[in-house]
Amino acid sequence: MAALTTRVDVAILGMRVDAPVSRQAGAGPSDDGHVMFNGQQAAIPVNPDSPYLAKNGRLFLDGADLGMDVVPVNRPKFYDLTTADGVSYEKIAKLHGAKVLATTVVQTCIRYGESERCRFCAIEESLNAGATTAVKTPEQLAEVAEAAVRLDGVTQMVMTTGTSRGPDRGARYVAKCVRAIRAAVPEFPIQVQIEPPADLSVIKDLYDAGARSIGIHVESMDDRVRARWMPGKASVPLDEYRSAWREAVRVFGRNQVSTYLLVGMGEDPDEMVAGAKELIEMGVYPFVVPFRPLKGTLATDVDKVGSPDRVVVQRITYEVAKALTEANMFGSDQAAGCAACGACSMLQTAGA
Ligand code: SF4
Numbered sequence: 001m002a003a004l005t006t007r008v009d010v011a012i013l014g015m016r017v018d019a020p021v022s023r024q025a026g027a028g029p030s031d032d033g034h035v036m037f038n039g040q041q042a043a044i045p046v047n048p049d050s051p052y053l054a055k056n057g058r059l060f061l062d063g064a065d066l067g068m069d070v071v072p073v074n075r076p077k078f079y080d081l082t083t084a085d086g087v088s089y090e091k092i093a094k095l096h097g098a099k100v101l102a103t104t105v106v107q108t109c110i111r112y113g114e115s116e117r118c119r120f121c122a123i124e125e126s127l128n129a130g131a132t133t134a135v136k137t138p139e140q141l142a143e144v145a146e147a148a149v150r151l152d153g154v155t156q157m158v159m160t161t162g163t164s165r166g167p168d169r170g171a172r173y174v175a176k177c178v179r180a181i182r183a184a185v186p187e188f189p190i191q192v193q194i195e196p197p198a199d200l201s202v203i204k205d206l207y208d209a210g211a212r213s214i215g216i217h218v219e220s221m222d223d224r225v226r227a228r229w230m231p232g233k234a235s236v237p238l239d240e241y242r243s244a245w246r247e248a249v250r251v252f253g254r255n256q257v258s259t260y261l262l263v264g265m266g267e268d269p270d271e272m273v274a275g276a277k278e279l280i281e282m283g284v285y286p287f288v289v290p291f292r293p294l295k296g297t298l299a300t301d302v303d304k305v306g307s308p309d310r311v312v313v314q315r316i317t318y319e320v321a322k323a324l325t326e327a328n329m330f331g332s333d334q335a336a337g338c339a340a341c342g343a344c345s346m347l348q349t350a351g352a
Pocket of ligand 1: 043096097100102158337338339341342343344345
């Protein structure tokens with residue numbers, strides 16, 4: 001429990017750390033430094049005002065050595081390469097944690113207009129900052145994946161995308177990219193992350209292309225929270241998510257499907273745990289992650305939402321981890337993806 005308490009605390013207060021692997025903006029949680037925390041991958045907010053300090057491989061709180069190992073992840077070698085047409089590999093895919101290659105294949109989203117945008121998201125900010133390119137081609141992704149495996153020993157890949165207008169919501173392009181990567185690096189474990197497609201057959205297409213895990217991210221099972229925080233995505237009813245999760249479990253298998261649940265959007269903790277249990281029963285891993293204030297998002301810049309209460313984060317993490325272990329579902333059993341990586345959640349510290 002002490003390790004979980006500290007891990008939650010650090011996730012919320014951040015730490016002072018010189019982390020060569022970090023990222024700003026982009027899809028999902030960011031503004032973090034990547035470290036190995038007691039041997040587990042961890043994406044921690046870098047905060048110069050935090051009472052926690054990582055130094056000489058150890059974690060200190062107000063100067064006291066906590067007896068925990070914190071080792072920053074080294075800058076990967078593939079970041080120094082460029083494609084034949086002059087694009088830095090670092091703009092095509094990033095290292096997450098120590099062993100995960102991550103990319104956003106299409107860095108724009110139909111829901112990024114101010115009235116529709118998810119209030120925690122900054123997907124187009126890294127594009128505006130010139131840190132990435134709008135669309136990664138299958139050839140570029142295959143080239144970067146091959147180099148990251150060969151030079152830096154990455155073991156899995158996460159591919160997400162902004163949502164596009166078609167009934168596949170961008171999934172067919174993701175499938176094309178997966179196919180190209182697997183042709184270059186056969187058997188490389190890849191997770192794809194998509195919105196529920198209107199045409200469910202695309203889920204099988206993703207598997208046939210070579211993806212082995214899938215994330216269909218709802219962030220909250222509470223319709224009031226969804227309407228307030230994700231007005232665009234909330235137009236997709238929860239029942240469409242349920243249909244997509246069921247089809248994904250049928251195709252990819254139990255515990256190869258996951259969804260984010262974000263703590264700190266004003267949800268009722270008991271309802272969130274109940275929602276997580278419904279997901280677990282379906283064979284879907286609820287990846288519980290604390291909301292992280294992030295510049296460039298509406299939640300931070302307009303709503304001024306702060307970090308969630310650490311007691312609530314710890315309680316939900318603990319209860320969901322307990323339900324997961326009782327169901328024999330572990331993130332490390334997923335072929336690839338966020339649950340397999342675990343860096344943005346405290347569930348692995350809690351045993352799941
Ligand atoms: S949990 Fe997902 S978003 Fe977080 S570092 Fe790992 S792969 Fe990246």
